[in-house]
Amino acid sequence: DTAVSQTPKYLVTQMGNDKSIKCEQNLGHDTMYWYKQDSKKFLKIMFSYNNKELIINETVPNRFSPKSPDKAHLNLHINSLELGDSAVYFCASSQALRVFKPDTQYFGPGTRLTVL
Amino acid sequence: AQKITQTQPGMFVQEKEAVTLDCTYDTSDPSYGLFWYKQPSSGEMIFLIYQGSYDQQNATEGRYSLNFQKARKSANLVISASQLGDSAMYFCAMREGGAGNQFYFGTGTSLTVIP
8 A cells, every 4th residue: 555656666777778667656646756866865856747747847858758647657768778867766746736735745665777 | 046955964963862954945935835854775755744834833743843943944853862763864845835846855964873
């Protein structure tokens, strides 16, 4: 009964390959996110979806493409992987934005991507 | 300007002592939320505590409390009676009420609890 789950937990692959990371939340939240955490532990938002619609799309290479088949899922597909893509990728979710009470964001366990 | 600033890259505290982790924020939105997360060496991000900008009282959750000083725009995390299991990275974050869904994270503070 994990709230936010990601698969796989570890992903090791060669440069140039295409890979996907899946994320699912069973909290009934409307908003989902993808973050990248680099080796210095800095968390950078990549994408945010609200009810399957893209809300935030930070400056990330277009090799990264999020896909939200429904509001409980937000998958991340990465084409032509590069060495610099090695990082931990976190999926997260939160309830829809409410002006007077911004809601807590809950994170998945993370996916450690290593590009060789 | 940085939305969230954590000025302490690393902190040490003796077991059973209290420790304060600093966080300042920058926003012109009157409605916002402040959050603290813990990331142990195992890597998961654990939500600890939340403070809303309209909340009159400082938030508390067990041994965690948030020292919210609105005029100073600070939201320091206080951990009382530190335990060895508190050793982790701690991230301060903010979500603005009127600016979309984005959460802003600080650079984190690494806390080490010494036996």
